[in-house]
Amino acid sequence: MPHVMKLPPLGQTIEEAKMAEWLVPEGKPVDKDEPLLVVETDKGNLEVNADAGGTVKRHLVKIGVMVKIGDAVAEIET
Numbered sequence: 001m002p003h004v005m006k007l008p009p010l011g012q013t014i015e016e017a018k019m020a021e022w023l024v025p026e027g028k029p030v031d032k033d034e035p036l037l038v039v040e041t042d043k044g045n046l047e048v049n050a051d052a053g054g055t056v057k058r059h060l061v062k063i064g065v066m067v068k069i070g071d072a073v074a075e076i077e078t
Contacts, residue, residue: 002075003052016068017041019061054078
């Protein structure tokens with residue numbers, strides 16, 4: 001069953017971020033706490049770690065799209 005990863009809190013004042021880069025492509029394995037994606041904020045670029053281990057089933061956000069904290073960003077098959 002796929003686990004839906006949501007964009008975690010990135011700081012006290014950050015409410016949204018721009019999707020900048022996927023570090024793990026669809027179909028590839030990812031470990032929990034391994035960097036999965038990069039987002040761009042007004043404070044700079046931040047790596048976001050996977051919150052579960054497994055295979056990246058699907059990216060739910062395209063590069064360049066704004067994402068709010070708590071929005072679904074990826075499905076990981078655990």
